[in-house]
Amino acid sequence: MKPKVGFIGLGIMGKPMAKNVLKAGYELTVFNRTSSKTEELKRTGAKVASSPAQVARESDIVITMVSDSPDVREVVLGKNGIIEGSRPGLILIDMSTISPQVTVEINHELGRRGVEMLDAPVSGGEKGAIEGTLSIMVGGKKEVFERCLPILKSMGRKITHIGPSGAGQWAKLCNQVLASLNLLAVCEGLVLAAKAGLDINKVIEALSGGAAQSWALLNQAPKIVERDFSPGFLVKLHQKDLRLVLSAAESVGVSLPGTSLVHQLYNSIESEEGASMLGNHALIKSLEKLAGCEVKSQVSS
Amino acid sequence: MKPKVGFIGLGIMGKPMAKNVLKAGYELTVFNRTSSKTEELKRTGAKVASSPAQVARESDIVITMVSDSPDVREVVLGKNGIIEGSRPGLILIDMSTISPQVTVEINHELGRRGVEMLDAPVSGGEKGAIEGTLSIMVGGKKEVFERCLPILKSMGRKITHIGPSGAGQWAKLCNQVLASLNLLAVCEGLVLAAKAGLDINKVIEALSGGAAQSWALLNQAPKIVERDFSPGFLVKLHQKDLRLVLSAAESVGVSLPGTSLVHQLYNSIESEEGASMLGNHALIKSLEKLAGCEVKSQVSS
Numbered sequence: 001m002k003p004k005v006g007f008i009g010l011g012i013m014g015k016p017m018a019k020n021v022l023k024a025g026y027e028l029t030v031f032n033r034t035s036s037k038t039e040e041l042k043r044t045g046a047k048v049a050s051s052p053a054q055v056a057r058e059s060d061i062v063i064t065m066v067s068d069s070p071d072v073r074e075v076v077l078g079k080n081g082i083i084e085g086s087r088p089g090l091i092l093i094d095m096s097t098i099s100p101q102v103t104v105e106i107n108h109e110l111g112r113r114g115v116e117m118l119d120a121p122v123s124g125g126e127k128g129a130i131e132g133t134l135s136i137m138v139g140g141k142k143e144v145f146e147r148c149l150p151i152l153k154s155m156g157r158k159i160t161h162i163g164p165s166g167a168g169q170w171a172k173l174c175n176q177v178l179a180s181l182n183l184l185a186v187c188e189g190l191v192l193a194a195k196a197g198l199d200i201n202k203v204i205e206a207l208s209g210g211a212a213q214s215w216a217l218l219n220q221a222p223k224i225v226e227r228d229f230s231p232g233f234l235v236k237l238h239q240k241d242l243r244l245v246l247s248a249a250e251s252v253g254v255s256l257p258g259t260s261l262v263h264q265l266y267n268s269i270e271s272e273e274g275a276s277m278l279g280n281h282a283l284i285k286s287l288e289k290l291a292g293c294e295v296k297s298q299v300s301s
Numbered sequence: 302m303k304p305k306v307g308f309i310g311l312g313i314m315g316k317p318m319a320k321n322v323l324k325a326g327y328e329l330t331v332f333n334r335t336s337s338k339t340e341e342l343k344r345t346g347a348k349v350a351s352s353p354a355q356v357a358r359e360s361d362i363v364i365t366m367v368s369d370s371p372d373v374r375e376v377v378l379g380k381n382g383i384i385e386g387s388r389p390g391l392i393l394i395d396m397s398t399i400s401p402q403v404t405v406e407i408n409h410e411l412g413r414r415g416v417e418m419l420d421a422p423v424s425g426g427e428k429g430a431i432e433g434t435l436s437i438m439v440g441g442k443k444e445v446f447e448r449c450l451p452i453l454k455s456m457g458r459k460i461t462h463i464g465p466s467g468a469g470q471w472a473k474l475c476n477q478v479l480a481s482l483n484l485l486a487v488c489e490g491l492v493l494a495a496k497a498g499l500d501i502n503k504v505i506e507a508l509s510g511g512a513a514q515s516w517a518l519l520n521q522a523p524k525i526v527e528r529d530f531s532p533g534f535l536v537k538l539h540q541k542d543l544r545l546v547l548s549a550a551e552s553v554g555v556s557l558p559g560t561s562l563v564h565q566l567y568n569s570i571e572s573e574e575g576a577s578m579l580g581n582h583a584l585i586k587s588l589e590k591l592a593g594c595e596v597k598s599q600v601s602s
Binding site for chain 2: 100122123124125128134135137157158160161162163167170171173174175176177178179180181182184185186188189190191192193195196197198199202203205206207208209210211212213214215216217219233245248249252253254255256257258259261262265287290291292
């Protein structure tokens with residue numbers, strides 16, 4: 001018999017992920033702080049719980065997809081949290097991107113109650129969440145990973161067990177280092193092309209065939225040229241991830257001068273009205289300020 | 302009847318490119334400063350000329366693939382250069398990566414003699430040159446581009462006419478901005494993974510499925526993990542390209558803080574014995590110095 005699944009956190013990523021779990025035939029109980037976001041799932045067959053504790057009581061496996069370390073701590077260990085509705089044998093899969101150290105602490109707390117935990121953050125953005133093609137990086141016990149693999153497969157395509165508790169979060173932080181600098185690469189390249197007066201669309205086309213190729217070039221450069229800054233992935237959350245990366249890097253004595261630069265460049269735009277709620281490719285605005293130009297499909301000068 | 306082709310500059314890139322032109326059935330005349338490098342092509346049917354001027358006399362279209370702006374200027378406009386053997390209607394395709402401004406100057410000089418010129422720098426590395434799958438970015442007159450397209454197709458797969466003389470070089474500089482920062486992305490991510498004690502191969506595998514994906518991750522990260530620093534593309538030439546990029550950016554008033562950082566990081570390794578002749582993914586050594594670790598397939602700590 002299929003395990004009963006709980007899902008907490010129905011944001012840009014969480015909602016389509018929960019829909020894919022439901023679509024795969026799992027009995028699903030959901031909870032969201034803003035309860036209006038549960039309505040669509042309720043209509044398609046999910047039960048709605050009144051607290052994370054109640055989700056835990058109704059489920060064999062609980063998935064969390066919230067914003068940051070304090071949110072996961074609150075939802076799991078806080079008042080009416082998962083731990084209050086838990087029993088030995090319950091499994092928590094935290095798919096949020098949070099601190100690896102906090103992950104290890106929460107895992108330790110849950111372990112004392114006989115609750116298993118995987119950290120399983122994702123990459124691939126809203127598109128990957130909707131299409132069920134996320135990349136999922138998993139930390140935790142191998143045997144728990146294997147038991148949860150069918151559910152993870154309902155949300156993702158490339159699913160990798162990286163190592164023990166926290167290893168999934170570490171891998172995700174590495175992922176964000178690459179995603180950040182690949183995006184900076186696109187932004188610097190596009191600004192140079194714009195100021196040189198080139199046809200930007202031809203440049204994107206030409207660069208996609210060689211050593212400049214990246215997910216950012218294929219997916220984010222066209223949006224920049226169209227001046228479409230809808231998220232995708234919010235500037236605000238990208239900055240949260242960069243703070244996690246830089247703090248984790250500090251904890252293990254690693255210098256990340258490029259990643260740190262991206263964080264600083266976001267600082268220059270984040271203070272502007274509404275900018276923190278734009279898609280993270282709004283990083284271009286920082287480079288455009290420095291160059292005094294705008295990257296558009298028209299040839300600019 | 303197929304045009305007769307000349308090829309000047311038989312280095313890591315030039316030799317396999319010339320072989321692909323020969324393989325496509327063109328009558329080929331070659332020249333290289335170090336004449337020993339012409340032997341393999343001579344055996345497979347190419348004629349060997351004693352100077353660039355002689356190559357020009359024997360050819361309808363001359364391709365140059367040398368290191369830097371002064372080399373192209375010398376080979377084209379210098380003593381025994383292409384211009385001395387030229388006649389109206391001759392076409393020069395310069396596939397080297399050089400200054401866009403110098404390109405425009407040389408094009409102007411040649412134009413006075415009735416010689417046409419395309420700038421057609423490439424991306425895709427030694428592998429792309431051998432397999433004939435280079436990305437080629439072309440500047441110059443559209444009708445000259447179209448006449449040369451069949452020859453370019455013998456060397457490349459994605460061939461894009463970007464704009465007038467110099468536009469190919471500008472696009473290539475944009476390409477190098479992306480390639481440099483995508484490589485920095487890989488290096489920072491791998492050093493963080495290594496110091497966190499992760500299994501590096503699993504991290505590379507997991508990251509290749511999402512927003513971290515790039516040509517650098519797929520092609521250069523595995524070489525770094527195997528400690529294989531054979532070129533590919535020399536540190537020395539990457540630094541030359543970065544100087545071109547930063548100088549061109551300065552000329553149009555663009556700030557490239559990330560690209561500039563990559564140039565500075567290369568400075569920290571280039572002075573070491575032999576390092577300038579390593580593959581450009583040796584950039585990792587700079588980050589490893591800062592972190593005091595080495596990225597290897599074994600789990601390190």
